[in-house]
Amino acid sequence: MRKFLALIVTPLILAGCGGSGTTSGTTPPPPPPPPAMQVIAPPGPPNVEKLVVDSGPGALTTPAVNTAFISVTVCMPGTSTCQTIDHIEVDTGSVGLRILADAVTSAGAFNLALPAVKDPSNPSNVLAECLQFADGFSWGSVNTADIKLPVSMESATGVVVHVIGATSAGDPSKANPTCVPLPGSPLAAGLCVGVENTVPCFGANGILGVGPFINDCQSTAPCAPLTPICNGASPCIPGNSATYFTCTAAPACTQVASQVTPQLQVQNPAALFATDNNGVIIELPAVGASGAGAPPTPLTGSLVFGIGTQGNNALGSATKLTSDTSSGVISATLNSTTYPFSYLDSGSNANFFPTTSIPSCPSPNDGFLCPTAGTTVNESATLTGTNSMTLAADFSIVNANTLFGGSNTAFSNLAGSSYSASGPNNSLDLGLSFFYGHNVFTGFEDVQTMGAPYFAY
């Protein structure tokens, strides 16, 4: 049947090109084959949440770019006392649900008094957590909540979450070690001085970390803090990116010993659903060269829960690349250079890779790349999993300042410069720029079978 149709179509194309007085001596090249069709599952029960890319919650001082958000309904455990918080960033590069205490929902300020997680070795104390990001520190209380996602209706009870900026955790500079940049740190800069405990400094009302691990510190062991990093004798910051503290009622908070078991750490909520709990798929449509998602119309897509658990989340023809079980990375090759510490990350707002030939933009956008305005740089990388499977990853780069000149919020050709090195730290980060037009699977580790985490598309 298809061959028959092709025989009819081709002569029509040739006839069409011969007209308008031009001499017909050449035939046009055949059109390239269409890309495999991307199927985006429609949001709804049992497992598809609505994803939006827009400029973020109203409290932000600069608009978010390339940030995908969902809404999350948070409830007092065992009750129907709930609040739905919009603009929770979806991040496959971190683990855990974190809510900013000053988030404002459509029904008013977030004010649920979620129960605190008690210190198991001293139950008159409660737990707090310090999280170090690339650009600053977040500090808050560790609490339990029942979670329900409003569109997919996926739910989990008694989830350990991080309430960033909760007054119950007290002043982060008074914690021991402190949860603020050390004096003299280059991070203690700008309006936020490296502290991200409010919505305007954090960039969202919260973050849903659905990275490939089941919790944020140690999947199968207590989160024992590493040796703190100190200026001389003090002050000190935690040695680990995620560190738990035990707090008195005052509050006076000191880092814990080894009592914070895997179940007490901040958990990957998507790993706690009754079913559809082995991974997530981010499905965002392709966008044009100048982007999409200008207010008031966000770009919409889907966050699908589970891989191979429903009719709408099979791997299908996607290729699976397993990643390192302790770091969650794969290898990449780009322009004859190997990047052993590579990954796909929906929480990165651009594709980040080391380059010495493409200039960075001038400040304040020096985190992004600015090739000559009006030009497009095309890159083609090969990704290799620990299972030796490979995938091609093609992407383009356009001048970031040109993109930011409009009011779009979703860009496939936004790139930034990252850590460039010989050796094991060399990294290609395919951020949200790469996700548009691909259904990107993030498979979670399986701590029961020691199954490796993986990416697929």
Place this chain on the structure above:
Amino acid sequence: MMKLSCALLGTLAAVCISAPALAGLGGDATSVEADRANMKGALRVTPGVDYDIHEIQTPAGAVIHEYVSAQGKVFAVTWHGPGLPNLGQLLGSYSAQVAKAATGPHYNHHHLRIETPEVVMQSDAYLRSRSGRAWVRALFPQNVSLKDIG
């Protein structure tokens, strides 16, 4: 501040008293020893033609490289580990200008890049790993590429 901490470090006091107050970028090779002592780390030096790599392994499991040029100056530092290092110490006298150059919230929890005419700093975060690097343009040896710094 430095003298008090040296007293507390006890047997290492002799090293501390003679060490400069600021180590890291722009410092000399002896300042790397001050960094190592402060971090309570183990040091390994890999000599090379255009630069030596001074590698510090900290008790927290981080690996820090300080690149010392043939002129004896630390021109680049890199870090990779489970948490942030003492960035103020690693960036030394360049830390203040990097802090000043940071504008507003960056809204990027995974990557930070700050550039001044003299120095560049990058900080990266993915899952449980933290890494980054910083270098001083003017101190960078001419026949060494950024690609060599890791």
